[in-house]
Amino acid sequence: MELDNLYQEVILDHYKRPQHKKLSASFDAQVHHINPSCGDEITLNVTLQGDRVENVSWDGVGCSISQASVSILSDLLIGKTLTQAQEISDAFMALMQSKGTEKGDENLLEDAVALAGVSQYPARIKCALLGWMAFKDASVQALSKK
C-alpha cells in the first residue's frame, strides 16, 4: 500500500491550513469529543438557521487525518440543509467502512473523497470520524433546543 494513498495532497493541505478552526463566539450547541485510544480531542460548535447549517467551527488537537477531516467537514456542511448533511455524513461513514473498495462520490463528498484511503487503515478510521461524530452529536443537540 502506498502511503500517498492515505496522505493525499488535499489532506495535508487541510492539515496545514485548517478551515474554520476557531471557535465561534456564539453557537446553538457545543460538544467536546475524545478519541480514547490516542487522546485526540475536539471541541465543535454548530449554529443552525432553521433546518440549515449556518456555521460550524472547531478547535482541537489531533493527527493530520482527524484535523483534515473536520476541516473538510466544516467547508462541506456549512450552508447545507440538515437533510443534505445527513446524506453526506452517511456517505462518508460508508466510505470509511469500505476497506478500500470504494472511491466515494465526488459530487456529494467533494474534498472528503481524499480520505478514502483511510478505510484501508482500520486504526485510523476513528481519527477520520472524530469530527463527524462530534457534528452529529452537536446538530442533534442544536435541533433539540429549537
Add this chain to the structure above:
Amino acid sequence: MELDNLYQEVILDHYKRPQHKKLSASFDAQVHHINPSCGDEITLNVTLQGDRVENVSWDGVGCSISQASVSILSDLLIGKTLTQAQEISDAFMALMQSKGTEKGDENLLEDAVALAGVSQYPARIKCALLGWMAFKDASVQALSKK
C-alpha cells in the same frame, strides 16, 4: 507402574478392617480434617499420658489409602513417646515425598512402609497424609492443654 505397588495387601487389609476406627469417649484433643480436593474427612482423637501417646481413635470417610494410612498410624503410634511419634511422622513424610526412590525403614515405620508406592502418585499423597496431619494437629493441641 504396577497398580499392586500402590495397593499392597497390607493396605487393602487395613482398609477392610480399619484399626481404632471408633471415636473414644474421652480425649485430650479432637480435630476434624478435610481433603478439599476430594472431600475426604476425618475426625481424630488423641489422649496423652505424660509425653506418651496413650490413645488414638478416629472416624471418617475416604479412600483406601487415607483410611489404611490412619489405621496404620493408630496401630503404630499408640504407646510411643511424642518424640518417637515425631520421628516416625517425619520419616513417613519423607517417604511420601520420595517419588518412588525410597522403600522406607521397616524397623521404624512397620506397616507404613506398605504406603511407599503412594509416593509415585502425586495426587494420592494428600490421601496418605490426611491422618498424619490430623495427628500432628491433635497432639500439639493436646500438649498445649497440659
Add this chain to the structure above:
Amino acid sequence: MPFNAIEVAKDFPILSRTIRDGKRLVYLDSGATSQKPEVVIEAESNFYRLHNAAVHRGAHQLAEEATDAYEGARAIAANFINADVDEVIFTKGATESLNLVAYAMGNAVAGNRFHLTTGDNIVVTEMEHHANLIPWQQLAARTGATLTWLSVTPEGRLDLSNLNQVISEKTKVVALTHQSNVLGTINPLDEINKRAHDVGAVVVLDACQSAPHMPIDVKTLGVDFLTFSGHKAVGPTGVGIFWGRAELLAELPPFLTGGSMIENVTMTTATWAQAPKKFEAGVPNMAQAVGLGAALSYLTKIGMKNIHDHENKLTSILLNKLAEIKNLKVVGPTTTQMRGAAVSFTLGEIHPHDLGQYLDNQGIAVRTGHHCAWPLTRKLGVPATTRASLYLYNTEADIDDLIKGIVGAEKYFG
C-alpha cells in the same frame, strides 16, 4: 458429511498418545476440560508466529492484524451463540465471568438497576458449581442481601414446587447452571426465566456444561447473562465468553479497571468505554481468544446438533450398561431426557478415588471427588462420586473400556 466420532478423534493429537506403559488413552474427563484439535493449537501458535501485537493500541500493521484476528474471534463467538458482536466479552474463563457479574453488581450505586442492598435477594440452586455459588455468597455478604436457593430432588432435578416463594419480589438476580456438571441434569429455563423477569430480576446462566455440547441461541434462551469457558469447548485454556444483553451491559458497572476500557482518565476520575471494551481491561488474552475462535468454528463446522445427538446416543448406551452393574448407582437422571453426557455414579463400597486410580491404570481418565459442587454431593449423601463425561471424540469403544474397567475394579477391591 455424516458425523463420525472415530474420524473426529483423529483431529485431536493427544488422543493418539498412550497412558501407563502403553495403554490406549480413554479420555472421559471432558467435563473438567476438553482436549484440543490441531486447528486450535495451530491458531494460537500462528497468532504468535505471524500477527502478535497489542490489539486496539498500535497504528502499525501487526497491531492491525492482531486486532482483526481478535475481533474476528469475537464475531465467531457471537455467531456461535447468536448474539450481537458487542455483547460478547472475552474473560479468562467462566469463573472470572461469574465473578465479573457479581462484583460489577456490587459496584452498582443506588439508582442503578443492579444495586443490591439489605432486603434484596439473590437466588441460586443447590446444584451449582462453586464458581456459581461462592461469588454470590460473597456478594450477599458485601451488600446485606439474602441468599436463597432452589433445592434438588433425590432424582437430581431442580425442585420447582416452591419457585414462587424462592424467587420473590425481593429477588434481584437468579444465577443457575444450564447443565449440572455432576448430575448431567439440564435445567428447564422457561419457567424460571418467566418468574425471575416477572419480579424484575435478571437471570445469569452458567453454560459451562451446555454451550460446548448443544446449540445455544441467546435470542431465544430467555436469560440475561451467560458464560462458558473455552477450555471445555475444545478451545485454549485461559479464555472464556461472557455474554449479556446490550442494554444490561450498558448499565452494568465495570469490574476490572485499567487500560483500554476507559473513555477518559484524570488522576482522580475515570469514565468508561462502551461494551465490550468496558469489560476488557488490559492487553487481552489475544492468542487464546483467537484459539477459541478457531475452536468454535471447528465445532460449528461439525455441527452442534450433530455433537449433541452423538453425545445423547453414547449417554444412552452408557446409562444402559451401567444399569447392568449390580452395585453401581447413577447419581442423577437415568435416562437421556433433559440430561447431558456427564454421568456420575457410586460403586458399592469402593471409594471413587480408588476406582479412579484403577481406571487410570487401564488408561481410562475419569474424575472423582465432589466435582466442585460440594453442597450438592453432601445433600445427595454421596460426598464423592466417579464421573465419566463424554464429548464429540468419544466412541462406543471408550464406553466398553470403561465398563470393563469398572467390572475389573470391583474384582480388584472386592
Add this chain to the structure above:
Amino acid sequence: MPFNAIEVAKDFPILSRTIRDGKRLVYLDSGATSQKPEVVIEAESNFYRLHNAAVHRGAHQLAEEATDAYEGARAIAANFINADVDEVIFTKGATESLNLVAYAMGNAVAGNRFHLTTGDNIVVTEMEHHANLIPWQQLAARTGATLTWLSVTPEGRLDLSNLNQVISEKTKVVALTHQSNVLGTINPLDEINKRAHDVGAVVVLDACQSAPHMPIDVKTLGVDFLTFSGHKAVGPTGVGIFWGRAELLAELPPFLTGGSMIENVTMTTATWAQAPKKFEAGVPNMAQAVGLGAALSYLTKIGMKNIHDHENKLTSILLNKLAEIKNLKVVGPTTTQMRGAAVSFTLGEIHPHDLGQYLDNQGIAVRTGHHCAWPLTRKLGVPATTRASLYLYNTEADIDDLIKGIVGAEKYFG
C-alpha cells in the same frame, strides 16, 4: 556464551516476516507486548498435544502430568524473582493482579490489616499506567479512603521532596510503577519503601516494564507485592505473575472465588485454601502458565543482566542519535541513568499518529498516543507521544532504521 542480539532474534519466528509489501519488520513496540521465541510457542502447543488435563483435580495420569507442568512453571517463576514458590500466583496479567490486590483489600473486614475506611489513604504516582491508577481510584471510592500521589518533575522523575507529606500516618498502601512505560524512568524504591513501612503501609510494585528487562530479587527489593505480565516477558498472552510476601498473602482476603480455592463449602459459607491456591479460582490458564515458565527459563538462560546491559547500550545509542534531530524532544530522562529502554518523544508539529503511520510504512512498529498513562502525558503537556521500546532482540540496525524513518517523516510531512 556472549550475548548476541542478532542470534537471539533468530529465536523469534515473527521477526523474519515482512511488513507492508516486503519491508523488514523493525519491532520497537515491546513495551506494549513482546514477541515470543519458538520455545515458548512450542511449550504451549506441547502442553495441549501431550499433557492437557485439569490440574489439581484428576487422579489420572494426564492430570498428574498437567499438574507437574503447571507447578513446575510456578517454581520457575518463583526462581525468576527469587521468591518462595507458594508466594507466586498465576493471574491473567498485571491488570488482573492489580485489581486483585485492590479488590482483595476492599474485601478485608475491620480488624484485618488490609481493611480500609474513611480516614485511610492510598498513595499512587502521577506516572502510573491506568492499570495501577483506576483500581485504586475505585477502591478509594468504595471505602471512603483518600487518594493522593507523588508528582512527576518536568524531567520525568518522581518528585520525592514531599514524600513524608504524601505518604502519611494514614497511608495504608503505596502503589507505584518500577519503570514508567512512557518515560522509561526507573523509580528509586528504597526511600519510598522505608517511608511506607515506617507508617505501616504496604508497597505494591507494578513491575510490568522492569521484570522482563532486569534482574529482580524480591528478597532485596523491599516491596510487599509485585506483578508483571507474561506477554511483555516473551511469554504467552493471558498470563501474569502476582507475588506477595507469604505472611501478607495469608492475611489478604481472596479476590476471585470458585473452584480449587476453597477449603470447605456449604450453601451459605466457604473457607479458603492457603496461598497460592486461595488466589487461583477455577481451572487455571494452564498452557499459558507453562508457556510463561518456558519464557522465564529462556530469559534466565540468556541472563537478565546480559539483557539489561544490551538494552542499556542500545538505549544510549538511541538517545544520542535522537538528540541530533533538531525538532525532536525526548519526554523523560535523556541519559541511561536510572532509566530503561522505553523512549518517548515528540517531533515538532508532526502528530505521533502520523509519524507512527509513516514509520509503519517503512516496516517500523512503534506505539503512539497516551500509552495508557493519560494523566502523565497531560501533566507533561504532550497529550500524545511516539514511543520506541527496545528488547533483547533489537539491534543497532533497528535503531538506524528508526532514525532514518524519523528523518524521512520530517520531510514527508514538512
